[in-house]
Each structure stands twice: as C-alpha cells, then as structure tokens.
Amino acid sequence: MKPFEGDFDGLFQNLVVPTTETTRQFYLLDVHRSIDKAIMFIGTAGTGKTTIIKDYFNTLDPEKCMNATMNFNSYTDSKALQTVL
Numbered sequence: 001m002k003p004f005e006g007d008f009d010g011l012f013q014n015l016v017v018p019t020t021e022t023t024r025q026f027y028l029l030d031v032h033r034s035i036d037k038a039i040m041f042i043g044t045a046g047t048g049k050t051t052i053i054k055d056y057f058n059t060l061d062p063e064k065c066m067n068a069t070m071n072f073n074s075y076t077d078s079k080a081l082q083t084v085l
Contacts, residue, residue, distance in 0.1 A: 016055045022048075029056045033065075 003018075016022065025041075029052075032039040041049040057067045070084055 016051060022052055022055075025052050026056055029053070 029039060041053060043049055054069070057065070070081075072081075
C-alpha cells in the first residue's frame with residue numbers, strides 16, 4: 001500500500017486516502033489496462049467507484065493513456081448513452 005502524503009495541496013474533495021481496498025482495486029485496474037481488457041466496476045451509490053477510477057487515471061502518463069468521463073444517473077438509458085457517444 002502506498003503511504004499517505006500529508007502535504008496535499010489540491011481540493012479536499014480530490015483527496016483519496018489509500019486503503020487496502022483501494023490498493024486492491026488499483027491493482028485490478030492496472031492488470032486489466034496492461035493487457036488491454038475492459039473492466040466494469042459495479043456497486044451501490046456512494047461506494048467510491050468513480051473516485052477510485054478517477055484517482056487511478058490521474059496517476060497515468062497523459063501522453064500514453066487518454067480517458068474521458070461520462071456522468072450517469074438512474075435516468076440514463078441506452079438511447080441517452082448512444083447520443084452522448
């Protein structure tokens with residue numbers, strides 16, 4: 001597990017404290033990315049899925065890996081997704 005750096009100077013809402021679970025999820029994301037396989041995070045609202053994935057992509061080199069964020073909610077259906085894409 002990576003140590004927590006207390007000299008964080010960003011927004012409080014972007015602060016992610018590493019735990020055993022976030023380290024496991026970082027590892028799974030890294031393995032799937034390294035072999036070019038898709039991964040889907042599922043869970044109930046408020047479990048930190050978006051935060052963990054955003055934090056993971058912030059650690060990658062932007063010259064080698066590109067990502068985009070799409071917001072979903074309970075009203076998002078397949079037609080809305082296709083429109084956005």
